Amino acid sequence: MTRLLALCALVAALLAGAATAAPSPADLEAELVCPVCGTTLDQSDAPIAQRMKRYIRQRLAAGASEKQIKAELVDQFGPGVLAEPPKSGFDLLAWLVPLGLLVAGAVGVGLIAWGWSRRRGGDEADAAPVALEPELERRVDAELRRFES
Amino acid sequence: MTGKVQRAGQVIAIAGVATLLGLLIWKVAFDNEQGAADKLAKGELVHAPAFSLDRLDREGTLSLAALKGKPLVVNFWASWCGPCKDEAPVLQQTYERYRDRGLVVLGVDVKDFREDARRFMRRYGITYPVVYDGKGSTIGHWGIQGYPETFFVDRTGKLVGERIAGAVDIERNREAFERGIALALGDQS
Numbered sequence: 167m168t169r170l171l172a173l174c175a176l177v178a179a180l181l182a183g184a185a186t187a188a189p190s191p192a193d194l195e196a197e198l199v200c201p202v203c204g205t206t207l208d209q210s211d212a213p214i215a216q217r218m219k220r221y222i223r224q225r226l227a228a229g230a231s232e233k234q235i236k237a238e239l240v241d242q243f244g245p246g247v248l249a250e251p252p253k254s255g256f257d258l259l260a261w262l263v264p265l266g267l268l269v270a271g272a273v274g275v276g277l278i279a280w281g282w283s284r285r286r287g288g289d290e291a292d293a294a295p296v297a298l299e300p301e302l303e304r305r306v307d308a309e310l311r312r313f314e315s
Numbered sequence: 316m317t318g319k320v321q322r323a324g325q326v327i328a329i330a331g332v333a334t335l336l337g338l339l340i341w342k343v344a345f346d347n348e349q350g351a352a353d354k355l356a357k358g359e360l361v362h363a364p365a366f367s368l369d370r371l372d373r374e375g376t377l378s379l380a381a382l383k384g385k386p387l388v389v390n391f392w393a394s395w396c397g398p399c400k401d402e403a404p405v406l407q408q409t410y411e412r413y414r415d416r417g418l419v420v421l422g423v424d425v426k427d428f429r430e431d432a433r434r435f436m437r438r439y440g441i442t443y444p445v446v447y448d449g450k451g452s453t454i455g456h457w458g459i460q461g462y463p464e465t466f467f468v469d470r471t472g473k474l475v476g477e478r479i480a481g482a483v484d485i486e487r488n489r490e491a492f493e494r495g496i497a498l499a500l501g502d503q504s
Contacts, residue, residue, distance in 0.1 A: 201426040201451065213395035214426060221428070242428055244450030274324055281320035 189232040194222050197250065198236070201243045350458015351466070352478045363389065363468045364456035368446035371424060371432050377446050379472075386499035387468035388420045390483075391453070393427040394435035396462040398482035403439035405484040409496065410443040416500055419444065425462065426451050467495035475499055 195207040200215035207215050207222075218239065225235045239247050251257040298306065354361045367378035390406055392399040410420040422445035424432040429447055436445060453459070457466070465479040476495030483492045497503040 201449075213397075214393070217395055217428065217431070242449045243426060246450070270327075274327060277320050278324050 189226070191219065191223050191226060194226075194232060194235060195219060197248070198222075198239060199247050199249050201247055206249050350455060351474055352458030352460070352464070354458075355466075355474050355478055361474045362472050363387070363466070363474055364453070366423075366446075366448070366453050366456075368423070368448050368453075371422075371429065371436065371445040371447050372442070377421075377444055382419055382421065383472055384470050386416075386418045386470055386496075386501070387466075388418065388496065388499065389423065389466045389468060390420065390463060391423045391425050391457070391459050391465070392463040393425055394431040395427065399435075399463045400439070402463060402465075402482035402484065403435070403441060405482075407439065407441055407443065413496065413500070418496065418500060421446070423448055423453060425449075425454065425459070465492070465495075467499040469499050470501065 192208065198207050198218065199205065200207055200210040200212050200218070202214050203210050203212045207218055221239075222235060225238070230238075236248065245251070245257070251260040351361045351364050363379055365379050367376055367380075369375075370377050388406070388409060390402075392403075406420050406422070410418070420443040422441065422443060424445055425448045427447075427449060429449070432445070432447065435441075448454075457464075461480060463482060465483050466474055467476040469475045475498035477491050479488050479491055479495070481488070494503065
């Protein structure tokens with residue numbers, strides 16, 4: 167039990183360490199957009215993109231956090247510099263609407279599938295054997311006997 | 316029940332398609348704002364699109380409305396733009412030469428770091444007013460397609476002459492530059 171607790175503590179410490187680890191320039195370059203060409207910084211060689219990459223490296227070297235650097239660049243170039251919209255205010259809709267549509271779609275597909283399965287069950291119930299006319303049944307039996315002999 | 320579910324699904328699907336179609340039609344029909352540069356190129360009478368932006372040459376903001384009645388040379392630039400370096404001395408000389416006649420050269424620094432822009436201004440000895448548009452809010456209204464670009468505005472606030480795309484006062488646009496200044500000053504009609 168003690169070993170298990172120690173292992174859990176170790177995993178928690180590692181996860182916490184990973185969450186607070188200093189971001190690499192590459193991480194930030196993938197999350198920020200070149201304001202002139204519209205691609206992420208890691209995909210751009212435009213002069214302003216190169217300048218922004220230098221800025222990111224300088225600020226990281228000075229000990230600035232990812233959040234700080236992003237805030238500073240938003241102050242200079244506006245929120246359009248973020249590759250992902252912020253998860254607050256009106257921009258939160260950009261996250262919630264697709265999620266809502268996904269849930270609504272899943273519910274819709276589920277309802278349709280449920281409806282189909284019910285109808286199919288009903289069809290099978292409707293397809294119960296129907297009694298043949300006595301004359302027809304006699305002929306079918308005769309044909310089957312002839313076929314088997 | 317099954318029929319109702321199916322109908323509801325169909326209604327939702329049709330509503331989704333109709334919404335997307337509506338958005339497409341709206342985008343095509345209404346979201347095609349032409350910049351002032353395009354209108355000017357077609358010979359339309361265009362007023363200089365308004366803006367109010369923070370100044371880089373001093374504290375405070377500067378709006379185009381505050382310069383009403385003055386002929387303007389409006390130059391869109393950025394410190395990272397190579398041709399902007401070539402034309403900076405020409406624009407400063409133009410400002411010094413025509414200042415007494417009321418001409419204002421107005422720099423709009425676009426998509427740039429403020430400090431880089433200030434360093435650029437110090438390096439090239441720029442003393443004319445410069446505003447900062449890091450977000451590029453003026454680009455669409457003015458129809459800016461690259462850097463630098465220069466426009467001429469007369470005393471009534473109308474764009475005159477032609478837009479100069481690229482550095483000013485090089486062989487290919489010297490005439491257009493001088494004509495733009497003359498039109499802005501009212502020396503030509």
